[in-house]
Amino acid sequence: MQNSAEIDRLKAVVQQVLDEAKHQGASAAEASVSIDNGLSVSARLGEVETVEFHCDQGLGVTVYFGQQKGSASSNDVSADSLRETVRAACSIARYASPDEYAGLPDAADLATQFPDLDLYHPWTVNAEQAIELAIRCEQAARDFDPAISNSEGASVNSHSGVRVLGNSLGFLQGYQATRHSISCSVLAGSGDNMQRDYWYSVARNQLGLESVEQVGQEAARRTLARMNATSLSTRQCPVLFAPTMAQGLIGALIGAISGGSLYRKASFMLDKLDQVIMPDFVRIHEQPLLKGALGSSSYDAEGVATQTRDIVSAGILRAYVLSSYSARKLGMRTTGNASGVHNLTVDSGALDFTGMLQLMGTGLLVTELLGQGVNRVTGDYSRGASGFWVENGVIQFPVEEITIAGNLTNMLRNIVAIGNDVDLRGNIRTGSILLEKMSIAGQ
Amino acid sequence: MDLLTTVKQHFLAGNGLQTQDIDQVLGNLLNSAVDDADIYFQASHFESWSLEGGIVKEGTHSIESGAGVRVVSGDKTGFAYSDRIELPILLEAANNVKAIVRHGQQHRQRLASASKYPALYPSLDPLKSLADQEKIDLLKRIDQFTRQLDTRVEEVMVSLVSNFEHILIANADGELIADIRPLVRMNVSVIMQSNGRREQGSMGGGSRSDYRYFLEDDRAFAYAREAVRVAQVNLEAEEAPAGSMTVVLGPGWPGILLHEAIGHGLEGDFNRKGTSAFSGLVGQRVASDLCTVVDDGTLAGRRGSLSVDDEGVPTQNTVLIEKGILKGYMQDKMNARLMGVGVTGNGRRESYAHLPMPRMTNTYMLPGNSTHEEIIASVHKGIYAANFGGGQVDITSGKFVFSASEAYLIENGRITRPVKGATLIGNGPDVLTKVSMVGNNMQLDSGVGTCGKDGQSVPVGVGQPTLKIDGLTVGGTHV
Numbered sequence: 008m009q010n011s012a013e014i015d016r017l018k019a020v021v022q023q024v025l026d027e028a029k030h031q032g033a034s035a036a037e038a039s040v041s042i043d044n045g046l047s048v049s050a051r052l053g054e055v056e057t058v059e060f061h062c063d064q065g066l067g068v069t070v071y072f073g074q075q076k077g078s079a080s081s082n083d084v085s086a087d088s089l090r091e092t093v094r095a096a097c098s099i100a101r102y103a104s105p106d107e108y109a110g111l112p113d114a115a116d117l118a119t120q121f122p123d124l125d126l127y128h129p130w131t132v133n134a135e136q137a138i139e140l141a142i143r144c145e146q147a148a149r150d151f152d153p154a155i156s157n158s159e160g161a162s163v164n165s166h167s168g169v170r171v172l173g174n175s176l177g178f179l180q181g182y183q184a185t186r187h188s189i190s191c192s193v194l195a196g197s198g199d200n201m202q203r204d205y206w207y208s209v210a211r212n213q214l215g216l217e218s219v220e221q222v223g224q225e226a227a228r229r230t231l232a233r234m235n236a237t238s239l240s241t242r243q244c245p246v247l248f249a250p251t252m253a254q255g256l257i258g259a260l261i262g263a264i265s266g267g268s269l270y271r272k273a274s275f276m277l278d279k280l281d282q283v284i285m286p287d288f289v290r291i292h293e294q295p296l297l298k299g300a301l302g303s304s305s306y307d308a309e310g311v312a313t314q315t316r317d318i319v320s321a322g323i324l325r326a327y328v329l330s331s332y333s334a335r336k337l338g339m340r341t342t343g344n345a346s347g348v349h350n351l352t353v354d355s356g357a358l359d360f361t362g363m364l365q366l367m368g369t370g371l372l373v374t375e376l377l378g379q380g381v382n383r384v385t386g387d388y389s390r391g392a393s394g395f396w397v398e399n400g401v402i403q404f405p406v407e408e409i410t411i412a413g414n415l416t417n418m419l420r421n422i423v424a425i426g427n428d429v430d431l432r433g434n435i436r437t438g439s440i441l442l443e444k445m446s447i448a449g450q
Numbered sequence: 451m452d453l454l455t456t457v458k459q460h461f462l463a464g465n466g467l468q469t470q471d472i473d474q475v476l477g478n479l480l481n482s483a484v485d486d487a488d489i490y491f492q493a494s495h496f497e498s499w500s501l502e503g504g505i506v507k508e509g510t511h512s513i514e515s516g517a518g519v520r521v522v523s524g525d526k527t528g529f530a531y532s533d534r535i536e537l538p539i540l541l542e543a544a545n546n547v548k549a550i551v552r553h554g555q556q557h558r559q560r561l562a563s564a565s566k567y568p569a570l571y572p573s574l575d576p577l578k579s580l581a582d583q584e585k586i587d588l589l590k591r592i593d594q595f596t597r598q599l600d601t602r603v604e605e606v607m608v609s610l611v612s613n614f615e616h617i618l619i620a621n622a623d624g625e626l627i628a629d630i631r632p633l634v635r636m637n638v639s640v641i642m643q644s645n646g647r648r649e650q651g652s653m654g655g656g657s658r659s660d661y662r663y664f665l666e667d668d669r670a671f672a673y674a675r676e677a678v679r680v681a682q683v684n685l686e687a688e689e690a691p692a693g694s695m696t697v698v699l700g701p702g703w704p705g706i707l708l709h710e711a712i713g714h715g716l717e718g719d720f721n722r723k724g725t726s727a728f729s730g731l732v733g734q735r736v737a738s739d740l741c742t743v744v745d746d747g748t749l750a751g752r753r754g755s756l757s758v759d760d761e762g763v764p765t766q767n768t769v770l771i772e773k774g775i776l777k778g779y780m781q782d783k784m785n786a787r788l789m790g791v792g793v794t795g796n797g798r799r800e801s802y803a804h805l806p807m808p809r810m811t812n813t814y815m816l817p818g819n820s821t822h823e824e825i826i827a828s829v830h831k832g833i834y835a836a837n838f839g840g841g842q843v844d845i846t847s848g849k850f851v852f853s854a855s856e857a858y859l860i861e862n863g864r865i866t867r868p869v870k871g872a873t874l875i876g877n878g879p880d881v882l883t884k885v886s887m888v889g890n891n892m893q894l895d896s897g898v899g900t901c902g903k904d905g906q907s908v909p910v911g912v913g914q915p916t917l918k919i920d921g922l923t924v925g926g927t928h929v
Contacts, residue, residue, distance in 0.1 A: 051525075051723070054526070055526055055550060056525060056526060056527070057526070057527045057528075057529065057805065058527070058528045058529065058547065058549065058550050059529045059530070059805070060529070060530040060531075060543070060546055060547070061531075061803070062530075062531070062532060062533070063533070063803065064533060076507065076508050077508070077509055077510075077511075078508065078509070078510040078511070079510065079511040079512065079513075080510070080511075080512040080513075081512065081513045081514065082513075082514045082515070082516065082533040083513070083515070083533060083534075088513075091513070092513070095511040095513075096511065098511075098582070099497075099499075099508075099509035099510070099511055099582075102506070102509070102582045102583060102585075102586055103506055103507060103508055103509060103586075104505035104506050104507060104586075105505075106503075106505060106507040106508075109507065109508075134549060157723070157724055157725060159723070159725055194725055194846055198730075199727065199848070199879060201725075201727060201846050201847065202846060202847055203725065203844070203846035203847070233847075236847075238923070241692050241693035241694075241929055242929060243929050271502065271605050271607070271641065272604055272605055272641050272643070272648060273605070273641055273648075273650065277648075375844075377842045377843075377844065377849065377850070377851040377873075377875070378840065378841060378842045378851035378852065378853050378873050379839060379840045379842075379853060380839070380851070380853040380871070380872070380873040380925070382650075382871060384641065384648050384649060384650045385647075385648065385649065385870075387870055387871065387927075389690070389853065389871070389872045389873040389925040389926065389927070390851070390873050390925070391842070391849065391850075391851035391873055391875040391925070393844075393847075393849070407847060407849055408849050408875055408876070408877060408923065409875065409923070409925075410692070410851075410872070410873050410874075410875050410923060410924075410925025411925070412690075412692060412872065412873075412925050412926060412927045413927060414927070446692050446925075446926070446927045446928070446929050447692070447929075448692035448693050448694075448875075448923050448924060448925045448926065448929075449693070449694070449923060450694055450923070
């Protein structure tokens with residue numbers, strides 16, 4: 008249920024900003040206002056550790072003087088600040104060089120349908136109740152096994168926000184959304200044989216969260232599984248990316264087919280449109296209108312309608328991920344991705360996680376990656392990893408202090424299977440992904 | 451007008467507040483049995499200009515201000531903040547955060563101005579240090595210069611960023627402490643293409659001063675030359691080897707090794723909680739006796755430096771490791787109190803909307819006796835990693851990574867061929883025990899570091915001389 012009075016109040020502010028921009032001589036403008044309120048509490052070793060009350064507001068404006076563009080933002084939405092912020096944006100626009108591709112989106116691309124996406128479910132939890140939940144969550148982790156030796160604590164967060172976007176083409180829309188989460192991180196062991204892992208649950212509706220006990224127990228289970236990890240010898244072998252890690256792999260592909268990387272020629276996916284980039288069983292598509300999902304939105308950061316569409320099908324790259332600007336630079340049409348992808352979904356195969364392990368047979372299961380070693384220009388990939396060594400489909404022992412390396416162009420082509428063990432906690436929805444072979448560096 | 455008066459005027463007079471109003475909010479906070487409390491006022495002015503495709507096609511400007519109200523009792527913290535600096539709002543925040551502490555009465559003092567500490571950077575507004583047209587002209591000059599350096603340059607991106615912050619801290623000891631913090635950064639990135647192969651190169655720098663920093667000593671042009679040189683090297687790079695081998699790290703930014711491998715693990719909060727691989731190791735050997743590592747927030751004008759930290763404590767030069775022995779941790783007020791040790795001026799926060807915690811400033815290793823050439827010549831087979839991108843650490847297991855962006859094979863004591871960037875992985879508590887040679891060429895980085903912890907970003911510096919490590923895992927593809 009949306010609170011229309013609050014949205015209307017912010018719509019009036021956005022309209023004021025647009026009017027002010029026009030008054031100061033801008034030929035076109037776009038403005039957004041957002042307010043976020045939240046509560047975060049954490050508990051450690053059975054007692055409250057922090058209580059934080061969040062209240063953030065923001066105003067952003069982009070103005071155009073013909074083909075010249077300037078942007079400004081402020082966290083003060085008072086009338087004086089509105090004028091000052093618009094003035095700052097106008098001042099930049101006057102100095103910026105004319106850019107033939109700059110400007111608002113084409114009016115025909117703006118969203119006109121605004122279905123209720125079920126994103127707003129306030130949680131009436133107060134600080135005391137949230138502390139109680141966090142304590143229970145951490146307790147579940149510490150009670151799980153006597154080997155749990157220490158804790159970084161558990162936290163409970165609840166955030167509620169309103170955002171309104173408008174532009175001088177007449178677009179003026181807003182919506183409210185909530186986001187709640189529970190997380191827990193615990194340790195096992197001591198001295199130089201110590202491990203830590205965590206688990207979390209996140210949802211628009213608190214009823215969609217895992218129970219605090221589930222979150223705590225999973226954190227404990229994951230920590231214990233890492234105990235007595237060793238390195239591997241240097242080798243080549245199959246690698247299974249657990250679902251959370253597979254999200255990053257698909258994310259690297261999306262980064263490379265995003266307009267900004269393409270028009271800067273900073274992508275290993277240049278000129279790959281309509282070509283085979285993955286095996287023929289792979290389909291990757293956007294589902295922006297899923298009810299209650301974390302990545303749902305009927306329009307993007309420019310007000311352009313989002314699209315239910317295929318990006319990869321039958322292994323062929325069918326479309327890029329574009330904003331109005333990057334689309335114009337490439338001589339194409341925006342795909343409604345000025346704020347990224349929306350519930351990007353990798354279709355699952357038939358196998359669950361156990362089945363994926365069996366399919367791999369002998370190889371490395373990766374459950375954590377460290378560092379940013381992905382080169383978007385060349386596709387070269389080299390990251391720190393930890394996980395488990397698997398033989399005949401059965402986990403043998405935990406491993407750490409190794410790297411996995413390859414080149415994304417080959418890695419994507421050499422996907423063997425995609426599991427149905429989908430992780431729904433992010434904007435990229437995928438199961439585990441099995442790659443035929445990567446280079447492992449270790450002892 | 452002195453700095454404190456200027457800053458007080460900015461936050462108080464500018465918002466219709468008096469010193470006694472701050473006193474009232476603090477009084478409200480300290481009206482319970484608390485160990486510490488503070489109000490942190492911050493105003494920041496930010497701008498960025500960026501050039502690509504040969505034109506300065508956009509700039510952004512941002513103004514943010516607000517106040518954070520914090521109360522600490524034992525190891526418990528209550529925190530609220532607002533972007534509106536108004537008495538009723540601050541009082542309400544104080545009431546909310548107090549809920550975390552038990553009732554009681556705290557002895558307190560009236561507000562007074564702070565003790566003296568030296569300013570490590572000028573109170574200059576970097577946004578105003580060049581006219582907007584001059585900023586644009588600088589970006590364009592660098593773009594044209596870069597394109598002339600090599601015909602294979604396909605795309606040039608140049609950015610110029612500055613931030614100007616006013617900070618006022620009212621603490622439980624009745625002190626009012628002010629700081630004015632300028633920060634500038636410039637970056638040049640290129641994409642080069644040769645025979646269908648594309649590579650990038652990038653170089654930047656910055657300091658706590660103003661834009662004129664980039665005009666001095668030819669710095670802006672030097673960034674351009676360096677970005678092109680790195681891309682040229684990478685165009686020739688072959689597959690990197692995989693496995694454990696001798697690694698020589700170049701001077702300067704490769705000091706990110708110290709930041710990731712040991713720095714985070716020596717932050718007080720993790721050690722108080724016993725969650726760091728370095729917990730309980732003070733007095734023990736964690737590095738070879740060639741290694742002395744400090745965290746020094748007092749270097750004038752450096753990106754990681756602060757005259758006072760975000761709790762109002764003057765920064766200092768803290769010895770972390772002396773000749774291989776772990777000497778101590780980096781602390782904020784809460785963790786120092788709970789561990790029964792002194793503060794070190796490492797209490798930092800991203801903004802008024804974030805809680806302070808122990809963070810690094812400029813972390814570097816002191817020089818040794820070997821020359822760079824001697825170190826390279828001593829390696830039969832290994833890798834010379836001249837420069838790096840970012841890194842990450844798991845402070846509990848001690849495992850850390852950092853990714854080389856420019857690397858070479860060393861064969862028979864000579865640098866031979868460039869190899870592709872690769873991630874290096876090691877174990878923090880023992881990687882420095884494998885340091886067998888330390889160069890006499892200590893260098894600080896050029897002023898580009900940003901450190902992330904618990905979702906908070908702060909500017910930092912690193913540095914080191916050339917180092918030789920006997921055995922580090924190199925994550926190449928060539929098995």
